[in-house]
Amino acid sequence: MATTKQATITENDVVRLTRDVGKDRGIGKWPAGTIGTVVSERGEHKLIEISDEEGVALDYVSIAEPQLELV
Amino acid sequence: MNPDPSWPPRTGAPLPRAAEAYGVREKLAGYALDPAHKDGGPKAKGFATILGITLSDIDYLENTIRTAILQAPVSNVYIRARYGAQCEVKFPIAGLGAKSDRTVQVITGWEYADPGGPPRMTTAYLKPEKHHNRQPEA
Numbered sequence: 001m002a003t004t005k006q007a008t009i010t011e012n013d014v015v016r017l018t019r020d021v022g023k024d025r026g027i028g029k030w031p032a033g034t035i036g037t038v039v040s041e042r043g044e045h046k047l048i049e050i051s052d053e054e055g056v057a058l059d060y061v062s063i064a065e066p067q068l069e070l071v
Numbered sequence: 072m073n074p075d076p077s078w079p080p081r082t083g084a085p086l087p088r089a090a091e092a093y094g095v096r097e098k099l100a101g102y103a104l105d106p107a108h109k110d111g112g113p114k115a116k117g118f119a120t121i122l123g124i125t126l127s128d129i130d131y132l133e134n135t136i137r138t139a140i141l142q143a144p145v146s147n148v149y150i151r152a153r154y155g156a157q158c159e160v161k162f163p164i165a166g167l168g169a170k171s172d173r174t175v176q177v178i179t180g181w182e183y184a185d186p187g188g189p190p191r192m193t194t195a196y197l198k199p200e201k202h203h204n205r206q207p208e209a
Contacts, residue, residue: 039193
């Protein structure tokens, strides 16, 4: 598993998914490289809001911090 | 037993403990109204171009949201592992200045860190009537 050593990710940080995310984490599937914003956190687990180019939320996915990298 | 009859949140019902909502100003300042935010910038641009609401109008938007959630029903409820109940509340919001004749739906997101506790705002954005967006993979 590829992980990236980085600063702690906190609320409102912009992050990139480092691996594909399945529907079990949200309403859709999102490929590695998808950009989103941390809107809530529970320790290591972050809730990522994925929005379109107009800022409209498309999905919320729950991801563990090691599977994210800061943008 | 939870004595609060409004708990858990339900679609069509008022947002539980809406009067005690918190995190509104912080979320607006740090995300939804921040034009420099790398991902939230489009949200801020939407508020500015559609309704004339910018970061300098944060008092107006915060007060409008706080007032609206006392009346507006919950439009969606999501239960997510680790995050508990999360709610969406939609309501119309009027523009300012040259945009004061416009009213657009704003969508707000709320989470309950503790069951039965007060809600915390997680997001806010406008959804114009004609909207085209990308979709997740099938």
